[in-house]
Amino acid sequence: MSINPDQAIKFSPLHRLQWEEAQQKDVILYPEGMVELNQSSAEILKMCDGARKLDQIIADLEQKFATTGLTNDITAFLEVALKNGWIQQN
Amino acid sequence: MAGSNKTNITPPRWLLAELTYACPLQCPYCANPVDYANYQAELDTEDWKRVLTQARKMGAVQLGFSGGEPLTRKDLPELVKHARDLGYYSNLITSGYGLTEEKIVQLKEAGLDHIQVSIQASTQELNDHIAGTTSFEHKKEVAHLVKKHGYPMVLCVVIHRENIHQMPEILAMAEELGADYLELANTQYYGWAHTNRDLLLPTKEQFEQAEQIAQAFKEKVAGKMKIYYVVPDFYEDRPKACMNGWGTTFLTIAPDGVALPCHSARELPGLDCPNVKDYSIDQIWNESKAFNFFRGYEWMKEPCSSCDEKEKDFGGCRCQAYLLTGDMYAADPVCSKSPNHHVIEEAIDSARAGALSDNEKPLIFRNSKNSRLLS
Numbered sequence: 440m441s442i443n444p445d446q447a448i449k450f451s452p453l454h455r456l457q458w459e460e461a462q463q464k465d466v467i468l469y470p471e472g473m474v475e476l477n478q479s480s481a482e483i484l485k486m487c488d489g490a491r492k493l494d495q496i497i498a499d500l501e502q503k504f505a506t507t508g509l510t511n512d513i514t515a516f517l518e519v520a521l522k523n524g525w526i527q528q529n
Numbered sequence: 530m531a532g533s534n535k536t537n538i539t540p541p542r543w544l545l546a547e548l549t550y551a552c553p554l555q556c557p558y559c560a561n562p563v564d565y566a567n568y569q570a571e572l573d574t575e576d577w578k579r580v581l582t583q584a585r586k587m588g589a590v591q592l593g594f595s596g597g598e599p600l601t602r603k604d605l606p607e608l609v610k611h612a613r614d615l616g617y618y619s620n621l622i623t624s625g626y627g628l629t630e631e632k633i634v635q636l637k638e639a640g641l642d643h644i645q646v647s648i649q650a651s652t653q654e655l656n657d658h659i660a661g662t663t664s665f666e667h668k669k670e671v672a673h674l675v676k677k678h679g680y681p682m683v684l685c686v687v688i689h690r691e692n693i694h695q696m697p698e699i700l701a702m703a704e705e706l707g708a709d710y711l712e713l714a715n716t717q718y719y720g721w722a723h724t725n726r727d728l729l730l731p732t733k734e735q736f737e738q739a740e741q742i743a744q745a746f747k748e749k750v751a752g753k754m755k756i757y758y759v760v761p762d763f764y765e766d767r768p769k770a771c772m773n774g775w776g777t778t779f780l781t782i783a784p785d786g787v788a789l790p791c792h793s794a795r796e797l798p799g800l801d802c803p804n805v806k807d808y809s810i811d812q813i814w815n816e817s818k819a820f821n822f823f824r825g826y827e828w829m830k831e832p833c834s835s836c837d838e839k840e841k842d843f844g845g846c847r848c849q850a851y852l853l854t855g856d857m858y859a860a861d862p863v864c865s866k867s868p869n870h871h872v873i874e875e876a877i878d879s880a881r882a883g884a885l886s887d888n889e890k891p892l893i894f895r896n897s898k899n900s901r902l903l904s
Binding site: 440452453455457459462466468471522524 | 540542586587588590591593616618620642643645679681683709710752755757
């Protein structure tokens with residue numbers, strides 16, 4: 440399963456992404472389960488708004504964190520996210 | 530309160546709110562206590578709201594509304610809304626009995642995240658027999674409605690000797706209903722299931738065949754449907770890491786307000802489980818005798834105390850140790866290192882003898898009359 444660069448990416452409506460004050464981290468919640476996210480994973484998922492495509496997500500994150508060369512890391516994480524059903528395309 | 534303060538206590542993450550023991554179904558493997566009819570009192574709406582607020586403040590985030598049948602509580606939408614306002618992820622664990630489209634929409638608007646519907650079998654005849662209630666067609670209708678209104682749809686089927694032969698049909702039914710998650714819960718032998726064990730425990734051959742079919746299906750539907758497979762621990766070599774460790778993650782509140790480290794802990798002697806009417810969740814979680822009882826490793830006996838796997842499985846399940854050996858400090862007898870492991874083998878042999886005989890005794894269904902007879 441891989442990311443289609445021509446389609447927008449959205450966070451799955453069957454999951455919830457939420458900041459947990461008690462844990463001081465973002466988590467993904469779904470039926471009877473929770474995934475704790477590190478900061479970079481959470482930042483990537485917050486970009487998955489159903490409007491941005493892969494290139495846009497990379498460009499926006501590189502700009503936000505004033506860095507370059509994030510393409511491989513972001514793409515690899517989004518493929519994991521897609522496989523786990525956290526994000527969707529089309 | 531009694532009990533010692535210990536360092537390194539992790540906060541609760543999972544709150545199971547057993548709103549009521551009332552249930553229109555009579556499943557003979559119900560996890561509620563056999564003597565549930567003795568506990569008639571129920572917390573009121575304000576008590577539940579306070580419990581939800583206090584547990585959330587400590588860090589609980591997954592919330593199960595369970596029972597009995599939680600839909601019998603008229604204040605369910607109000608509690609769901611309160612939970613949503615607090616930021617819980619709310620799971621409704623229901624038989625689907627009495628669930629209408631209007632109610633499904635109302636709960637969605639109140640902020641419910643997910644509905645788990647239980648189905649007892651793949652055929653009407655067997656479903657209605659196990660449930661002790663005509664319910665099969667309605668449950669399927671509810672599953673469709675849950676999906677229609679945008680909830681993740683979780684289908685739960687408890688597996689035992691009466692339905693394990695239907696595994697292929699159960700999987701096909703889950704696919705046809707469009708389940709996002711399928712929980713195949715091999716019966717755990719507590720409460721009513723313990724009472725009915727000779728009639729419910731499948732043979733090893735039945736388990737192996739069913740597991741193989743479920744495994745092949747899991748690969749087939751990968752990416753479309755997630756399968757939660759609750760292992761049949763009687764056929765395992767090592768015990769389950771029960772509750773992820775005592776008092777580390779899970780908090781159950783029984784209908785009458787008794788706080789339990791697991792939903793079976795009420796059966797253990799001498800824990801003095803505290804009631805939310807008398808103490809705050811913080812006091813209960815951190816200071817109560819019950820929640821500190823099996824924290825850490827100091828309570829363990831051999832072979833657990835020197836076992837190099839004790840940090841992985843915590844000696845298994847305390848309730849199972851007590852039910853099967855009479856000693857709640859003993860190793861879970863599921864473990865092949867346990868000196869009491871023979872009780873598991875005897876249970877398997879006894880159930881097998883029943884399966885092969887032609888005059889089995891009937892199942893004891895979960896209802897108030899039987900509860901009073903057995904308690």
